[in-house]
Amino acid sequence: MNNTDRSLEKINIIKLLIFLSIFIAITLVLILALILPNVKQYRVYRSQYNNAVVHKVRVQNVLDGRIKELKNLNIKNKKVFDSFKHEFRKDEFISFANKFFNKVSLKEVKKSIYKKEFRVYELNVTSTLKTPINFYKFLDGLNHYQNIIQADFPIDLKSNGKTINSTFKIKVFGLLVLKK
Amino acid sequence: MTSYSFIKPRKKHLFSAFSKIWIAFIAFITFLLIAFGVFLLVKIAIYKKDTIKINNERAMLDKKINEKDDFMEYLLRQKSLGEEIFSSNTLLKDSMKNLFDLVPDQITLSRVIIKKDSLIIYGKTPTKDSFNFLLSAPLKSIFSTSNTMFYLTSEGWYNFVSTNKITTMDSFSE
Amino acid sequence: MMQKYFTNLFISIVAEDNSYKVFCKAIKNSKQKDKFEKIFPVKANAEFLNKDLEDYLISLQDKYNFAYIAFLLDSMGQGAVKGVQAEDFTKFNVDFKNIKSVKFDTWSAYASFIDINWLHKKYSKVGLDFIYSPFALLYTLLAEHKLKIKSTLYLLNQKDSVTLAVFKEGTLDFGVFYKIIIEDGLDSAESVENWEEEEEAQGVENLATLDEESQADDEMMDLSELDTLDDDLQSEEFLNTDGTQGTVDYKDEEDDDEGMEDIALYGRDLHIFRFLNRALKEYYNNPTYESDFIENMVIFDGYDMSKEIIQSLEEDLYLDLEMHKIDVSEMVCDMSIKEIYD
Numbered sequence: 001m002n003n004t005d006r007s008l009e010k011i012n013i014i015k016l017l018i019f020l021s022i023f024i025a026i027t028l029v030l031i032l033a034l035i036l037p038n039v040k041q042y043r044v045y046r047s048q049y050n051n052a053v054v055h056k057v058r059v060q061n062v063l064d065g066r067i068k069e070l071k072n073l074n075i076k077n078k079k080v081f082d083s084f085k086h087e088f089r090k091d092e093f094i095s096f097a098n099k100f101f102n103k104v105s106l107k108e109v110k111k112s113i114y115k116k117e118f119r120v121y122e123l124n125v126t127s128t129l130k131t132p133i134n135f136y137k138f139l140d141g142l143n144h145y146q147n148i149i150q151a152d153f154p155i156d157l158k159s160n161g162k163t164i165n166s167t168f169k170i171k172v173f174g175l176l177v178l179k180k
Numbered sequence: 181m182t183s184y185s186f187i188k189p190r191k192k193h194l195f196s197a198f199s200k201i202w203i204a205f206i207a208f209i210t211f212l213l214i215a216f217g218v219f220l221l222v223k224i225a226i227y228k229k230d231t232i233k234i235n236n237e238r239a240m241l242d243k244k245i246n247e248k249d250d251f252m253e254y255l256l257r258q259k260s261l262g263e264e265i266f267s268s269n270t271l272l273k274d275s276m277k278n279l280f281d282l283v284p285d286q287i288t289l290s291r292v293i294i295k296k297d298s299l300i301i302y303g304k305t306p307t308k309d310s311f312n313f314l315l316s317a318p319l320k321s322i323f324s325t326s327n328t329m330f331y332l333t334s335e336g337w338y339n340f341v342s343t344n345k346i347t348t349m350d351s352f353s354e
Numbered sequence: 355m356m357q358k359y360f361t362n363l364f365i366s367i368v369a370e371d372n373s374y375k376v377f378c379k380a381i382k383n384s385k386q387k388d389k390f391e392k393i394f395p396v397k398a399n400a401e402f403l404n405k406d407l408e409d410y411l412i413s414l415q416d417k418y419n420f421a422y423i424a425f426l427l428d429s430m431g432q433g434a435v436k437g438v439q440a441e442d443f444t445k446f447n448v449d450f451k452n453i454k455s456v457k458f459d460t461w462s463a464y465a466s467f468i469d470i471n472w473l474h475k476k477y478s479k480v481g482l483d484f485i486y487s488p489f490a491l492l493y494t495l496l497a498e499h500k501l502k503i504k505s506t507l508y509l510l511n512q513k514d515s516v517t518l519a520v521f522k523e524g525t526l527d528f529g530v531f532y533k534i535i536i537e538d539g540l541d542s543a544e545s546v547e548n549w550e551e552e553e554e555a556q557g558v559e560n561l562a563t564l565d566e567e568s569q570a571d572d573e574m575m576d577l578s579e580l581d582t583l584d585d586d587l588q589s590e591e592f593l594n595t596d597g598t599q600g601t602v603d604y605k606d607e608e609d610d611d612e613g614m615e616d617i618a619l620y621g622r623d624l625h626i627f628r629f630l631n632r633a634l635k636e637y638y639n640n641p642t643y644e645s646d647f648i649e650n651m652v653i654f655d656g657y658d659m660s661k662e663i664i665q666s667l668e669e670d671l672y673l674d675l676e677m678h679k680i681d682v683s684e685m686v687c688d689m690s691i692k693e694i695y696d
Contacts, residue, residue, distance in 0.1 A: 007196030034217035045227035184490035189483035
């Protein structure tokens with residue numbers, strides 16, 4: 001049974017025009033209502049995004065710079081920071097002091113907080129030394145010790161024939177809260 | 181019902197081939213446009229979302245920078261405190277050195293008490309004058325007040341107690 | 355599905371008397387909206403479809419989205435046999451391979467394959483949806499009326515053809531399609547049966563009132579069973595109701611013209627009458643048909659059955675007649691409507 005669809009043989013002008021106008025109307029409506037406003041929005045949000053990315057990259061770079069600075073600072077001042085962190089041990093200190101003095105003994109005085117960030121551990125040191133030169137050397141050595149220690153007043157040096165009996169205070173500085 | 185006809189009737193279509201082609205074409209174009217529109221909307225939504233995400237990340241980075249800065253300042257405080265302490269120890273050493281260097285051979289010290297803003301020296305001197313001349317003068321130049329007490333010993337030497345104070349801001353050590 | 359909410363156009367094409375009648379019904383939502391017809395004078399059975407008719411049909415198809423064209427087949431090689439299997443066809447000497455058939459449960463209507471294809475080809479530009487056998491039309495008609503149990507002779511009368519069938523208990527026993535071709539003069543090459551001509555010549559001569567122009571050549575369809583009829587037909591035999599054989603002598607007839615003074619059958623009527631006679635004789639005599647005696651006859655008249663022939667049928671063939679006037683074109687149209695809407 002052959003299909004007698006003759007619609008493609010002779011073109012019905014009216015039908016053609018109707019379809020054409022429907023097509024144009026739909027296309028126009030879609031483009032004006034859907035495509036055009038969204039293309040504009042697309043551009044807007046895309047540039048916003050790109051700006052945000054650029055901004056973030058810049059900030060990232062600043063952060064990287066800071067991190068580098070921090071690293072350098074850590075490296076350069078490693079000894080100091082480690083000294084702050086190092087736990088004070090009396091035996092360590094006594095063996096250190098014994099390099100300069102004889103008969104070193106420690107007595108705890110108090111523990112306190114300094115400037116909200118540091119712990120101060122005050123001790124009295126009693127020792128005997130031959131000459132004040134030992135004390136100078138001690139003070140020099142203190143600056144290179146494993147802890148941050150300040151030699152403090154009162155300092156009492158009493159001559160006792162061949163030796164000097166000394167009594168002085170030391171302040172051991174440490175960190176209040178261990179921060180990374 | 182079964183057909184009485186020798187042939188079967190042909191299928192009839194509501195739309196001619198012409199109409200169907202047009203309808204298909206219009207549907208296709210519409211689909212393309214709508215698909216494109218949807219694509220745009222999706223991209224817009226993604227950009228919006230990503231922008232927010234990026235901004236959040238950036239804010240996080242900002243916070244991190246502040247944290248790093250705070251930490252650096254903390255470390256710097258440690259460093260300056262350390263330096264302070266080191267210089268105080270050195271200063272103490274230098275001061276003590278200066279003090280003991282001041283003492284001439286004739287005068288012998290028996291006890292030294294160094295306090296924050298005072299210095300008390302116990303010692304022995306052959307004559308008052310030698311003490312006043314050799315020790316007291318420099319002491320006076322350093323300290324605000326300076327008093328000496330002399331005690332005559334059996335040997336004919338004087339024991340002295342020199343009390344020196346610094347009262348101003350300018351104390352012996354910070 | 356959705357189609358019935360639109361306007362469907364049902365077209366029937368019926369050939370008659372050198373013209374085609376195009377009958378149309380427009381149906382929408384199962385309600386008839388329009389009805390119209392148009393007649394095209396055409397040379398019947400030409401190889402190509404008449405241009406005017408073709409253009410008209412095309413214009414109808416363009417106007418109506420859903421158009422169905424039904425054609426009442428009027429070719430000669432048609433018939434009907436009892437049974438639906440291939441054996442049934444061969445039993446009645448019909449070549450199964452050359453025909454196309456429509457099955458009606460217990461019997462079949464058939465037509466020549468070549469004729470149908472030829473029709474297709476002729477209408478190829480327009481297209482056909484239905485091709486009906488006249489037996490299908492006859493069956494539709496008789497089914498509208500109460501079916502008779504006893505053997506009944508049904509006749510569909512059209513201007514150019516006569517369709518005859520014997521039905522018993524709702525099944526076809528015997529069916530014959532007879533086409534009347536009117537041509538000037540006798541042409542021996544046209545006629546199928548020689549004996550017909552011979553007999554015809556006698557008939558023509560004896561009817562003095564016959565016009566020259568209305569001389570007719572009978573042509574029976576090539577039902578080979580009719581070969582069993584006597585070549586030299588001087589008389590016909592049939593069974594009387596009381597079982598005795600009776601004869602109708604044509605020679606006698608012409609002599610006894612005065613005996614049948616009320617009945618003088620002319621041209622067409624005569625041919626029909628003779629055809630009926632022969633057909634009935636064949637039906638009664640041929641053992642292939644289980645024939646009962648027929649007492650009733652129903653005529654569906656799509657043309658014009660004259661009083662004379664009716665009288666003849668009633669008196670000479672002893673048949674109880676029932677007559678119904680029908681519109682063939684409209685019936686064919688309604689048949690196609692029923693098929694689509696069921």
